[in-house]
Amino acid sequence: MSIKITLEKCIGCGSCVSVCPGSLIEVSGGKAAIYDPKRCWGCASCVKECPVQAIALYLGEDIGGLGGKLTVRQENTLLYWTVLLPSGEIKTIITDRQKSNQY
Amino acid sequence: MKTLEIQRITTDFLIIGGGTAGCYAALTLGEHTGAKILIAEKADIRRSGCLAAGVNAINAYILPGRKAQDYVDYARKDAEGIVRGDLLLTMAEGLNKTIVKLEQLGLSVLKDEHGNYAARGNRNIKINGENIKPILAGAVSRLPQITVMNRLNVFEIIVERGRAIGAYAFSIDEPILQVISAKAVICTTGGAAGLYRPNNTGFSRHKMWYPPFNTGAGYAMGILAGAEMTTLEMRFIALRCKDTIAPTGTLAQGVGAKQINVQGEVYEQKYGITTSQRLHGTVIENLEGRGPCYLQTAGISKEQEEDLQKAYLNMAPSQTLKWLESGKTASMENVEIEGTEPYIVGGHTASGFWVDTSRETTIRGLFAAGDVAGGCPQKYVTGAFAEGEIAAKAALKYIDSQVVILSDAQVKRVQNRLHVFLNSESQISIDSLEDEMQEVMDRYAGGISRHYRYDEDSLAAADEKIKELSVKAENLSAKNMRELLYIFELRERLVLCRSVIAHLAARKETRWHSFAEHTDYPERREDYEIYINSRLTDGRIKVFTRRLIKEGSVYEH
Numbered sequence: 082m083s084i085k086i087t088l089e090k091c092i093g094c095g096s097c098v099s100v101c102p103g104s105l106i107e108v109s110g111g112k113a114a115i116y117d118p119k120r121c122w123g124c125a126s127c128v129k130e131c132p133v134q135a136i137a138l139y140l141g142e143d144i145g146g147l148g149g150k151l152t153v154r155q156e157n158t159l160l161y162w163t164v165l166l167p168s169g170e171i172k173t174i175i176t177d178r179q180k181s182n183q184y
Numbered sequence: 185m186k187t188l189e190i191q192r193i194t195t196d197f198l199i200i201g202g203g204t205a206g207c208y209a210a211l212t213l214g215e216h217t218g219a220k221i222l223i224a225e226k227a228d229i230r231r232s233g234c235l236a237a238g239v240n241a242i243n244a245y246i247l248p249g250r251k252a253q254d255y256v257d258y259a260r261k262d263a264e265g266i267v268r269g270d271l272l273l274t275m276a277e278g279l280n281k282t283i284v285k286l287e288q289l290g291l292s293v294l295k296d297e298h299g300n301y302a303a304r305g306n307r308n309i310k311i312n313g314e315n316i317k318p319i320l321a322g323a324v325s326r327l328p329q330i331t332v333m334n335r336l337n338v339f340e341i342i343v344e345r346g347r348a349i350g351a352y353a354f355s356i357d358e359p360i361l362q363v364i365s366a367k368a369v370i371c372t373t374g375g376a377a378g379l380y381r382p383n384n385t386g387f388s389r390h391k392m393w394y395p396p397f398n399t400g401a402g403y404a405m406g407i408l409a410g411a412e413m414t415t416l417e418m419r420f421i422a423l424r425c426k427d428t429i430a431p432t433g434t435l436a437q438g439v440g441a442k443q444i445n446v447q448g449e450v451y452e453q454k455y456g457i458t459t460s461q462r463l464h465g466t467v468i469e470n471l472e473g474r475g476p477c478y479l480q481t482a483g484i485s486k487e488q489e490e491d492l493q494k495a496y497l498n499m500a501p502s503q504t505l506k507w508l509e510s511g512k513t514a515s516m517e518n519v520e521i522e523g524t525e526p527y528i529v530g531g532h533t534a535s536g537f538w539v540d541t542s543r544e545t546t547i548r549g550l551f552a553a554g555d556v557a558g559g560c561p562q563k564y565v566t567g568a569f570a571e572g573e574i575a576a577k578a579a580l581k582y583i584d585s586q587v588v589i590l591s592d593a594q595v596k597r598v599q600n601r602l603h604v605f606l607n608s609e610s611q612i613s614i615d616s617l618e619d620e621m622q623e624v625m626d627r628y629a630g631g632i633s634r635h636y637r638y639d640e641d642s643l644a645a646a647d648e649k650i651k652e653l654s655v656k657a658e659n660l661s662a663k664n665m666r667e668l669l670y671i672f673e674l675r676e677r678l679v680l681c682r683s684v685i686a687h688l689a690a691r692k693e694t695r696w697h698s699f700a701e702h703t704d705y706p707e708r709r710e711d712y713e714i715y716i717n718s719r720l721t722d723g724r725i726k727v728f729t730r731r732l733i734k735e736g737s738v739y740e741h
Contacts, residue, residue, distance in 0.1 A: 083387070083388075099228040099230065099334065100228060100230050100231040101227065101228075101231070102227045102228075102231050102232045102233065102236040102395060102397055103227065103390075103395075103396070103397045104226070104227050104228075104335060104356055104666075116666070118387075119387055119388075119389060119390065120390055120396070121390060122236070122237075122390050122391070122392070122395055122396055122397070123237075123390075123391050123501075123502050124231070124236040124237035124395075125237060125501045125502075126230075126231040126236050126237070128501075138501060138502065138505060139505075140388075140427075140428070140502060140505060140506060140509070141384075141386070141387040141388040141391070142387070143384060143386040143387045143388050144384055144388045144391060144427035144428065145427050145506070145510070146509075147509045147510060148509070149505055149508065149509030151501060151504075151505045160314070160497070162497050162501070162504070164505060164508045164509060166508070166509055167509075172508050174490075174493055174494060174497060174504070176312075176314070176494050176497055176498060177312075178292060178312055178314055178315055179292050179312070180292060180312055181292050181293060181294030181302075181310045181311050181312045182240050182241065182294075182310055182311065182312055182434075182491070182494065182495040182498060183294075183310070183438070183491040183494075183495065184240070184241075184304070184310070184434050184437065184438025184439065184491060184492060184495045
């Protein structure tokens, strides 16, 4: 369970740096990098914060991860959660911060 | 030689840790005083603490037709009697108004057709808590008298003549030792993860229930400062979805999924329904060859499945990712469950600082709230808020003392201690010592591999080995401030481990299966209807007992 940062997409804005509850992300040379992927809790705070969807959440192979990548785009109160599957298939789920969970 | 620059800062109120309880304490203070409030936070209050990913529901709420006393009764029953009635009642009375405030601040709370909060179960209401931390942080930033210092790690509470007068901290980015002088200190550092070997031991070792960044700093600082601690033997072990360690309550309460064994038998009623009994049942089913165990979700409707996927995105997105990438969704396949490693967390069990009814610890001017405060289990989010409020109001009453400024010589001594770590060479790695500690706790102090069981001999061995590791930890070296942080986090865990072991040994009974499973004393004993408390005196952990305190009374130190 950790994050992958796509360097071509990263604009080096540093938004992810401050929201990491483990202070694990640093920006150097204009790009974000995770200090140690093993230390990531998987909370997805940085994934939601990234304005260009350069950060994706993935499951480690040791917990059955298959290579899917989860990114999030925010638009007002809406969160567009997109899973890119290894097959190339894309699945999107929209949640609304103003809508409570049903469960 | 690497040196730390000394900086000094003076405040009226110091809050250590800007999580759930800490932010709420700051907001309460800010509404009542123009005095200076400082939040010292190791990460960044926007996403720090256990609510980083969000929270799915409010689990401590007094629904219409119910009373605060009902909540006390529930929590007492769940903890088999070892609770503080005064703390539970004052917390329960404060729960509901915190949600009104959070809703005003922008939290989404589900309402029914009459405009009342929609219930989930007996004590719960439905929210969207994905952004609960940014909401709290936003409210904190709007109060001008509150200063937030993010990325500042507090490592020692300064006590003089029995009073807390401030704290030492270091920046995790720059070589700065911060000396904070304060008139009152509120400790809201959260509980402790990472003491025991976790479910996932490889790459995903931090994929755990509680934040791996909550290292028990408050417990350790309190222990080392000589504060009295209570009920550290009541460990918390969560029942979680396998691999992702995501919550199971949403499946159980949301879609009514039952706990079943591999033969498809519903076993959850068989062992009782308290938190520890539900976990214990799963342990026994596995031990007796009827595992693995599952939550029976197969067959739920497509609509339920989609709502579940959304709910998990708002608190534990890895579970939704797992469902989607495997293609084996909740309606198609039951969700396998397992017990986590043990944690020490006073928001769920009764472990933590021994406090009076106002949440003052046994150190004058040091208050505690949330997961770090003992005696008051089943707090959840609203209980942490309510305790933050109680502690803040008590700190407001306490404050009239002058700020004590420490002498340069005192500060220099602390600076020198840090310089040793920064300038020495060590062959031992911080991570390898952490692994050793987790292995010792797992094997000898009742971890996952021992089905949470221990006995007198194993605890004695655990204590001996943790003592050895504590000595080794003093010889670690740090290349930079980040490594200095990791050394201090490991030391905090080691300090707490020793106290936990002492408490486990002192409760010579088995009152809570799995949470404290003493195989030399497998039965519950009436003479253990008492609190096990401890205090570090002259380097030794002194363990003693106290009589139970009921609600209605006010306990003073």
